[in-house]
């Protein structure tokens with residue numbers, strides 16, 4: 001696992017300033033995640049920031065804690081941002097979503113309809129599935145599809161640290177829920 005090289009992927013030319021801010025925020029989220037897990041949430045954490053670097057909302061996955069299948073970290077963070085800004089359309093706010101793993105098929109829809117402009121994620125879905133057994137769904141060419149809709153995506157940011165949190169979650173025997181897949 002240590003020898004795997006995770007190159008940052010993006011659907012536009014990489015802006016080093018944006019990447020370096022994303023590395024900082026995602027590292028913070030990874031460091032905070034164990035506290036959320038200890039409270040029965042996680043193992044994913046997402047945050048919405050504006051283009052000046054101000055935090056608008058931060059939420060962990062609460063599917064198990066709140067008994068709601070769509071309470072993924074991204075969906076919770078988007079809902080909290082919309083509540084904070086009192087709107088159902090975030091497109092006028094130039095917001096960025098930072099998340100500790102690649103969004104699943106549900107969250108891609110949630111992100112697309114929210115008006116979020118930029119998405120930064122850590123652990124790619126393939127690794128999330130290998131480590132945890134979660135089913136991330138099917139989402140062919142989503143970086144290209146987001147590009148068509150003017151949503152910037154950067155992925156594979158701080159992957160090793162992100163994988164460690166997930167490995168620890170599984171080691172502790174925490175709940176993994178997933179639909180059966182053939």
Ligand SMILES: [Zn+2]
Pocket residue numbers: 072073074103104105106107108
């Ligand atoms: Zn999701």
